[in-house]
Amino acid sequence: MNKLLLGAAASVMLAQPVLAQDKVLTIAGSGGVVKEISERVFLPAFEEATGWSTKFVAAESNILLEVRTMVASGQMLYDAMEVSASAYPQAVREGLLEPIDYKLLDPNNELPDKAKKEFGVVAASYSTVPVQRLDKNPEGRKMESWSDFWDVEAFPGPRSLKQQPEYNLEFALLADGVALDDLYDVLGTEEGVDRAFDKLDELKPHIPVWWTSGAQSVQLLSDGEVFYSTTYNGRVGKLQESGIDVEIMWNGGALHTSHVGIPKGAPNYEAAHEWVRVRTMRPDLEAEYVKHLPYPNFAPGLFDAMTEEQAKTMPTYPANADLQFVANEEFWADNIERIRERFDEWLLE
Amino acid sequence: MSVAGLNFRHITKRYGPVVALDRFSLDVAPGEFMTFLGPSGSGKTTALNILAGFTSATEGDVLIGDRSVVDLPPEKRNVGMVFQSYSLFPHLTVFENVAFPLRLRGASADTIKQKVGSVLDMVKLADFGGRMPNELSGGQRQRVAFARAVVFDPPVLLMDEPLGALDLKLREQMQLEIKRFHAEIGCTIIFVTHDQGEALTLSDRVAVMRDGRIAQVGSPQDIYDRPESQYVAEFIGRTNLFQLRRGQGGTWDIPDLAAAVSGIAEANLSQAALSVRPEKIRPVPAGAQADQIAFDAKISDVVFQGDHVQYEAVAQGGKTLIFQDHRGPGSELLPKGLAVRLGFSASDAVPVERETA
Amino acid sequence: MSARSYLWLFLPALALLLLFILAPAADLLRASMFDPDFTTEHFARLVTRGVYIDVMLRTIRVSLIVAVCCTIIGYPIAYFINLQPRSRQTILLFLILIPMWMSILIRTFAWIVVLGRDGLLNEALAAVGLIDEPVRMLFTSGAVLAAMVQILLPIQILTCYAAMTEIDFDLIRAARVLGAKPRQALMRVFLPLSLDGTITGLVIVFMLSMGFFITPALLGGRQDTMIANLIEFQVQRLNWSFAAALGLVLLLLTIVMIVLLRGLGRMAARRILKAGL
Secondary structure (H helix, E strand, O other): OHHHHHHHHHHHHHHHHHHHHOOEEEEEEOOHHHHHHHHHHHHHHHHHHHOOEEEEEEOOOOHHHHHHHHHHHOOOOOOEEEEOOOHHHHHHHOOOEEOOOHHHHOOOOOOOHHHEEOOEEEEEEEEEEEEEEHHHOOOOOOOOOHHHHHOOOOOOOOEEOEOOOOOHHHHHHHHOOOOHHHHHHHHOOHHHHHHHHHHHHHHHHHOOOOEOOHHHHHHHHHHOOOOEEEEEHHHHHHHHHOOOOEEEOOOOOEEEEEEEEEEOOOOOHHHHHHHHHHHHHOHHHHHHHHHHOOOOOOOOOHHHHOOHHHHOOOOOOHHHHHHOEEOOHHHHHHHHHHHHHHHHHHHHO | OOOOOEEEEEEEEEEOOEEEEEEEEEEEOOOOEEEEEOOOOOOHHHHHHHHHOOOOOOEEEEEEOOEEOOOOOHHHOOEEEEEOOEOOOOOOOHHHHHHHHHHHOOOOHHHHHHHHHHHHHHOOOHHHOOOOHHHOOHHHHHHHHHHHHHOOOOOEEEEEOOOOOOOHHHHHHHHHHHHHHHHHHOOEEEEEEOOHHHHHHHOOEEEEEEOOEEEEEEOHHHHHHOOOEHHHHHHOOOOEEEEOEEOOOOOEEEHHHOEEEOOOOOOOOOOEEEEEOHHHOEEOOOOOOOOEEEEEEEEEEEEEOOOOEEEEEEEOOOOEEEEEEOOOOOOOOOOOOOEEEEEEEHHHOEEEEOOOO | OOHHHHHHHHHHHHHHHHHHHHHHHHHHHHHHHEOOOEOOHHHHHHHHOHHHHHHHHHHHHHHHHHHHHHHHHHHHHHHHHHHOOHHHHHHHHHHHHHHHHOOHHHHHHHHHHHHOOOOHHHHHHHHHOOOOOOOOOOOOHHHHHHHHHHHHHHHHHHHHHHHHHOOOHHHHHHHHHOOOOHHHHHHHHHHHHHHHHHHHHHHHHHHHHHOOOHHHHHHOOHHHOOHHHHHHHHHHOOOHHHHHHHHHHHHHHHHHHHHHHHHHHHHHHHHHHHHOO
């Protein structure tokens, strides 16, 4: 009797994994609300499309660390993973990612170039953008570019930037007339960095405060302590709702992208591409996702489902995306130590 | 400035409903050593504070010399003062403490040096000028406080229970010193104390205070030998009180002793009692003597105190009294329980106003 | 039995001192010198780049100004309280303690509300017609100083008050009756006797100022950066060794300054008192 029961139980326990084993896709990503929304929006769609089941693993704070260990041991447990903007260059350098097969993923070439990286596809994005208090602008004038942001005669008033070198150097170069596409070529040279700092010198006296958190940047604008400041695009909507007359200037904004990628030695390389497609190319799903988390990607036709007003607030809206540069996290990963020390000391001067 | 007398004129001080001083009037002669004696709450310190300018009088006037001082701040009254806790400035040396009033008066460095030197000499602390107050003994501090109070030759010197913090022996020694200082300086001294011994030793006159008024003022001997009230008689030294009842033909009955006395002049005392100091009562031989009041008693307690013996005895009527024997040549202790005949001279008995309880 | 037999009473304090002061300080030293191998580069960076020297000097300067301001404002307040009747003293001390129940963060934020472009002060000044345009008050050194003084003032008031209650009032009476005008009694007796406590308060305020970081961070501009801000900044940057070196420098500067202040403060105060009388 006992033996019989035990045997039956064992067979059940064994049978289930065996059944599912071939058809489970394991995805690693952030926990919390990201996991919650992903499980509600993307996972069912994937299961419906493929008949596979899915397992979403909320990885510890540093996914890269786990993946590095798995690659080293030859035992890759994940099929797909989130790759944050800052993790991407490092993962690429260490060879932790499989290249994306765009023939497989996007045979009709629907994704814009900005969305396609060699080892990942843009899954979410946000922007660091300059914002202006329209009510503080001189009569009939409006900032159009970083040159305007730097022009304290035409647009007098206090300004703020984030207290870090990242992207501020880019902004300075743009203000100094460097073209979007040449940004990182210029910044890659010592003269370029000098040029950026020289340009920042001009604006320094007009920056009473350097912000350190997104909340602070919005507060400064809201209180009128500064008239012009960079901030994250996701925070501007709330500011406008509270009755503050602010507007994003997309021209020259920094677009930050995070990616979905496939780790080296992933067990289900092809099925993982299907997941990438579901995550990055389905406007219906993405529209639903963006309702909860304001970090859109480049899913083709995403904006067809939105009102134009709504679409214009999205950093990946083509008219907005075209004006911005994609923040080059690889550059910053390579140069941060050197430039940050200089920036920190420059701030104190 | 020379020595000045002072006058309190109808000083009244009220704290809300409480009357601390009640129409207090007193004239003090120049150079006189006047003591305010009384228990705490009797108004002696209030009178001193009004004189010094620390408190203002509700009514009345105070004159130093012939100048009214009630409207002057303390620093303009030019009086010296010795405090109960010395109140030496702990951050200044002995020399600087004593020099303090002179510096404030703008004296020259030479004058200061000379005056401080001579006053420190007088209090026998000539070598202590460089010490800090906390390096001194209690008696030394007392003398510094005194030196500081008189260095600027104030016409009046106030002393607020200055010996209260010293032990008995030192206190007696300091009493003599103060007497000597007074003789040397000659200024008017107002001395406040609750210690009757101190008052009797030091003073030219004593004002016995009670409930904001002067109960009696007079020389120590007056106060002791001729108290005017039971209060004064009992506050100064010890005494025996016998009730008096008006008898016949100008005599007074003493019911406690089953005796009578005549020749008491102050017959107008409404509530009279007879005060007899313990040392005035002594054993007497049987048989009446003129001018002697004698009675039978039994010794109930014997307290040997070296130079004298204090006896407690119970008179026949049950009244307990005390008497002292100052052990002249050949005197012997009387045993407890001994039946004795005691007596005192009528001239040693002082009629006083009795307390109406 | 000598006092020596009671030395063990110090053991708990000694243990705490070792565990929570000396050990961390030693660790700080280690962290600043090994990164991961022995190096003096962090200290060299501190000394050779002018900006860090500037920050150190500024930290000392700001702390000194705050300590002196707290003393100049706090001493008379403590004196005033000391003159009140007992019951009123209790109420006044209570009122002074109330702000200390609030966190420094909240008190600092309150200053933002007061000093902002659209803040109370600017609106008040505009309402009276003194200004047409809002004046920049936030993110200035003045804002930092004002807030630090306001935050630390209760400490100096309480320290001064404690020192003053120790003074026997008869000493003042003695001074008066010996010929001192009220002001002279204050200067010659009360002030010297409360001087020690006042200098102690000044040193405490100075010491606390040296480590201030929230207030300069929120109310000051980059020109108001203090050592503590640098430390926080470097910790955020994960520059542990440099942060440790900064921390050690802050510790040493504070100790040296305290010793200097106590000595110089007393000497200067004595001299001023003597010369001024």
